[in-house]
Amino acid sequence: MGTGQLATLIMQGFDGPVYPIHPTEKTVLGLKAYARIEDVPDVPDMVVMVLPTGIVPGLLANCGKAGVRAAVVTSGGFREVGGDGFALERELTAVAREYDIAMIGPNCIGVSNFNIGLNTTYYPYEQEEGGVTVISQSGTYSCHIYGHTRRMGIRLSHTASVGNSAIIDLAECLEYFADEPTTRAIALYIEGIADGARFVEAAKRACANKPVVSLYVGGTEAGARAGMSHTGAMAGDDAIYDGMLRQCGIQRATSIEEMLDWCWALSTQPRSPGNRLCVLSNAGGPGASMADTASREGLEVPVLSEGLQAKLREHLPYTGTGVNPIDITFLLDYKALYDTIPRLLMESGEVDGIVMYGVFGTLLFRSRQKALEGRIDYDVEALVPMYMALIEGFAKLSSEYGKPVLVSSFWGRDDDALAYLTDIGVPVYPSPERAVKAFAALTRAQISGS
DSSP states (O other), X not given: OHHHHHHHHHHHTOOSOOOOBOSSOSEETTEEOBSSGGGSSSOOSOEEEXXXXXXXXXXXXXXXXXXXXXXXXXXXXXXXXXXXXXXXXXXXXXHHHHXXXXXEOSSOOOEEETTTTEEOSSSOOOSOOOSEEEEESOSHHHXXXXXXXXXXXXXXXXXXEOTTOSSSOHHHHHHHHTTOTTOOEEEEEESOOSOHHHHHHHHHHXXXXXXXXXXXXXXXXXXXXXXXXXXXXOOOOHHHHHXXXXXXXXXEOSSXXXXXXXXHHHHHSOOOSXXXXXXXXXXXXXXXXXXXXXXXXXXXXXXXXXXXXXXXXXXXXXXOBOSXXXXXXXXXXXXXXXXXXXXXXXXXXXXXXXXXXXOOOSHHHHHHHXXXXXXXXXXXXXXXXXXXXXXXXXXXXXXXXXXXXXXXXSSOTTSHHHHHHHHHTOOEESSHHHHHHHHHHHHHHHHHTO
């Protein structure tokens, strides 16, 4: 574990000094190693401890004597295993308090700050930094998600795995990230909360500054049992947690996927000024799915005025409909699709945002070009500058009009237009329903004032 964490730190590009501590090795992964913390030439800003459980308290005390004031204790085998683990964690906590050490853990995977290339987890983060911060009582949900965020295009700012939360807990993390400037939305994975009053105070303060989305898994008997064995978290009645989260202003997701989906939209898009959604689609089925999901989520899909419908019909094929959902069917007028029609909608005052299905770039055309090689002159490259200019304009609509624009597509980041949109801050969801639910999160954030 320790070798993997050090390797990740090196891979992430952290450019500050790193001092491996090893009792016998002279170098570790090409870095000069030191036998004891006392031998390090500078006082480290933080230590990461991946050690046999029994020796952790004593070595943390040595770190405290050396002037260290921050520690990540990855080692497990404390409260979560029961028995003697309780006493060992009490000893560790007493040491941290004696030397005023801000300690994450024990039994955690680490912390990350991608703005400075700091990643003390076992897994590399291979993206640009972004605006979503993840605070988690599960180590897995703070770093295994890096593969998912890369595939989707969701960009993270920080991750914090709090483990057993002997010193620093969810509440302290919420207090910090409420004011941290690169964090635009907070994802919170909860197995149980020990100090409810303190958590509520911190959560309300955080939600006053920025949106918070949580996943709570301790509300069932099986979930509570898993949390207790995992981090020793004390779970509680699902209905009580549900009410508490709602009163704090925290949106509650039902899956890790949903939590990250919503935070993606909340970190990149303006809040929706209302719940009137325009469904724009170049296919009937996805349009119907989006409209149905919108109704189930409490959104309004308003019938557009006759005047607006008349303006839209000027740019729609005769098979299309401009009522809302707007089904453009098969339309190759890309300027109408990505510029004229969305602008008419945004300027109408009749909708508060757009969820669009059917954005795609040149992936389809390139595959077709290869198949038709020698049969027809089919120059995709000549279309790229014009097409991408329209996509670039489409990506700016949300900031220009102050209303969210979300996209759904069954294509992924292997398509150039979709990769560009996610890179520039327009979320692209892999199903129509997920895009609409993310839009609903934007409307709830507006209502709650977060």
